[in-house]
Amino acid sequence: MKLNERGLLVVISGPSGVGKGTIRKALFEMPDNNFCYSVSMTTRKPREGEKDGVDYFFVSREEFEKKIQENKFLEFAEFVGEYYGTPVDYIEKQLTSGKEVIMEIEVQGALQVQEKMPDAVFIFIVPPSKQVLYDRLIKRGTEQVKDVEKRIQKAEREYGLAYKYDYIVVNDDIENAADRIYAIIRAEHAKTERSIHKYHKLMGVK
């Protein structure tokens, strides 16, 4: 029996190249999971095969800016002239229905989310060593040396922000890291601050 039936917003973050996307994928492959993606909203045009409400919520610039004014984003940013953001209403609906919403996001975005939603669970993914991360970034091979260097410099700045997160998970092995995140989600549901209300109801504590 789960005392806290509301879903959790689980924010998976960490330096670029650390394996956030792969871990998220491993989480969604877990049996009997109750996870859903956080679907972002954007002003950019849908690419071939992209579906509204699945890949993104596609909206006009006016709509997006209206939502900014109404404080309807957990975080947003402009990138190459287009807006990208996380709409709060969609997430709230999923959490209320009991789903765990998994959000994979860069460090700066995660810290924005934290200000708006402090009761979310913030997990910082780290490499087993700096060298492992740099090897991964280099092996990707899709980028110029200059871009790799930029990512390394950004990672160096981000290492120092781990203290702002609730948990630090080392990505030494994908399955291991995903299992640990799953354990964190289970544990968070059992936390007294999340479960005492329903517990008091159940036991008739005044």
Next chain:
Amino acid sequence: MKLNERGLLVVISGPSGVGKGTIRKALFEMPDNNFCYSVSMTTRKPREGEKDGVDYFFVSREEFEKKIQENKFLEFAEFVGEYYGTPVDYIEKQLTSGKEVIMEIEVQGALQVQEKMPDAVFIFIVPPSKQVLYDRLIKRGTEQVKDVEKRIQKAEREYGLAYKYDYIVVNDDIENAADRIYAIIRAEHAKTERSIHKYHKLMGVK
């Protein structure tokens, strides 16, 4: 990779009859576990088959009282003329060696431990309903009706103390409850406050 290599003191507590002992047993049957019991110290004489250092540490009244003066117990109590207590040195040694020390203890004792060791993990086990607990206590059949009533009254007082614990775990099913405690232990090791020191070392963060 576990960033926090020190073991955790895991205090499993809750009203009498809630199934603490059975859950502890299920925990120790888990594969590849790293758990050890918290061995109590007592002034009572060993019963047949009981081994010093395994079932209890058997000591004299003088030794016990000296340790009380030296503040060497996480908690202690006198019961039918004999002392029982949890020696802090033994636990400290296990934690340093990386073992998770599982302590199963009544509510009053757990709250004493909390004062001395606030970084332990405190888990309150609750029945799925009051009725389930009362049925269990009655079915035990080893006690007088009067004693059952006393335990029920004690449980009623203890229900209100759940807020002092870190986690509330419902014992609706032994395996389920033990799994959840295992998840809590894994999650606690990943908590930023427990792991940031080693993480900073690993990443060379000043």
